[in-house]
Amino acid sequence: MFGWGKQQVSTLALDGQAPVVLAKNETVLNGALRHGLAFPHSCKVGGCGACKCQLVSGQVRELTDSSYLLSREEIADRFILGCQSIPQGPVEVRLPANPLANQHIEGTLIHQRPLTHDISEIVIRLDTPVRYLPGQYASLRALGTTLPARCYSFAHAAPEAGTQEIAFFVRRVPQGGMSNWLLDSAALEQRLDIQASLGDFHLREGDGTLLCMAGGSGLAPLVALLEGALDSVAAQRPVYVLMGARTQRDLYYRDELAALKAHWQAPFEFIPVLSEEPADSDWRGRRGWVTEAIPADIRAGTQGYLCGPPPMIDAAIAVMTANGLAREQIFFDRFSDQSVK
Numbered sequence: 001m002f003g004w005g006k007q008q009v010s011t012l013a014l015d016g017q018a019p020v021v022l023a024k025n026e027t028v029l030n031g032a033l034r035h036g037l038a039f040p041h042s043c044k045v046g047g048c049g050a051c052k053c054q055l056v057s058g059q060v061r062e063l064t065d066s067s068y069l070l071s072r073e074e075i076a077d078r079f080i081l082g083c084q085s086i087p088q089g090p091v092e093v094r095l096p097a098n099p100l101a102n103q104h105i106e107g108t109l110i111h112q113r114p115l116t117h118d119i120s121e122i123v124i125r126l127d128t129p130v131r132y133l134p135g136q137y138a139s140l141r142a143l144g145t146t147l148p149a150r151c152y153s154f155a156h157a158a159p160e161a162g163t164q165e166i167a168f169f170v171r172r173v174p175q176g177g178m179s180n181w182l183l184d185s186a187a188l189e190q191r192l193d194i195q196a197s198l199g200d201f202h203l204r205e206g207d208g209t210l211l212c213m214a215g216g217s218g219l220a221p222l223v224a225l226l227e228g229a230l231d232s233v234a235a236q237r238p239v240y241v242l243m244g245a246r247t248q249r250d251l252y253y254r255d256e257l258a259a260l261k262a263h264w265q266a267p268f269e270f271i272p273v274l275s276e277e278p279a280d281s282d283w284r285g286r287r288g289w290v291t292e293a294i295p296a297d298i299r300a301g302t303q304g305y306l307c308g309p310p311p312m313i314d315a316a317i318a319v320m321t322a323n324g325l326a327r328e329q330i331f332f333d334r335f336s337d338q339s340v341k
């Protein structure tokens with residue numbers, strides 16, 4: 001009954017729900033969204049990993065190599081990127097288990113605080129509390145606009161019972177729809193729709209060093225993760241926070257990190273690295289690429305936590321693994337947008 005010539009009809013069964021019929025060459029993600037099924041996503045171009053899911057049965061054609069986003073174990077367990085996978089016939093797909101994923105809340109943008117020339121902290125007051133793990137992110141949609149939803153990482157830890165005020169560090173992306181909307185003063189008192197809490201970037205158990213690296217607004221989930229660890233045994237683990245920025249005017253949150261360091265119970269080193277600081281400036285810190293500040297000999301037990309633009313993440317993973325850190329001990333969120341992969 002169905003079919004395009006000899007081609008078999010493609011269907012998608014998501015998390016045990018009734019199968020839906022996909023259009024020709026439609027990806028798992030697009031098909032799910034077209035049928036109104038909730039499916040975590042952000043960039044839609046294979047750059048962020050937000051649409052990671054497990055292929056339970058059936059075959060897909062992958063549009064890109066997913067090995068830079070998925071671990072060897074995940075690939076062996078048939079994890080795929082929903083936005084880059086076109087079903088070849090009936091497929092069954094499972095989303096990663098995330099008990100916090102189905103929170104749908106509205107809120108009001110109540111505060112904007114500039115942190116640098118292009119990054120601000122924004123605060124949203126929610127109608128009801130949201131729960132999340134430090135390191136996770138939310139998908140924000142501006143109500144009353146046609147802007148597509150975009151993902152932003154919670155910038156602070158929250159009590160386990162949840163919080164009704166949430167903050168994000170947002171970087172203004174040139175020509176970027178949502179980031180400019182969020183940072184425009186006209187957005188104050190405007191309403192947003194928030195889907196939370198997404199992603200599997202969070203602190204893992206262990207007692208080794210936390211080797212953290214941030215670029216741009218990527219500091220947000222690391223601040224949340226470290227704040228969340230403060231009152232636990234994790235605060236006895238040595239910490240490096242390597243922060244990559246172009247110039248001194250791109251650095252921020254240094255006082256807050258110093259306060260965090262003062263309460264930490266183990267060595268805590270914050271290392272800003274500037275790539276475009278004028279040679280004749282008063283900067284006495286490190287210069288070059290932030291990846292050059294990665295320790296050459298990484299100790300056993302170390303875990304890597306990386307957040308920021310995809311090129312930084314990819315370069316850091318390459319250096320960290322070359323310096324002895326197992327790929328499985330590196331956790332990251334690629335802040336990809338529609339322009340980069």
Ligand SMILES: Cc1cc2nc3c(=O)[nH]c(=O)nc-3n(C[C@H](O)[C@H](O)[C@H](O)COP(=O)(O)OP(=O)(O)OC[C@H]3O[C@@H](n4cnc5c(N)ncnc54)[C@H](O)[C@@H]3O)c2cc1C
Binds near residue numbers: 150199334
């Ligand atoms: C897991 C995750 C967490 C994130 N957390 C944060 C965070 O905490 N803080 C933060 O600031 N950002 C974060 N981001 C990035 C954020 O989600 C947005 O991608 C970013 O704010 C840009 O969205 P926008 O709507 O402003 O830009 P868009 O309107 O999507 O445009 C982005 C750029 O892409 C260009 N562009 C758009 N479409 C195309 C196209 N088809 N071809 C070529 N270029 C195009 C635009 O001109 C612009 O330069 C995160 C992303 C992910 C995936």
Ligand code: FES
Binds near residue numbers: 041047048051052
């Ligand atoms: S939405 Fe698929 S990788 Fe970003």
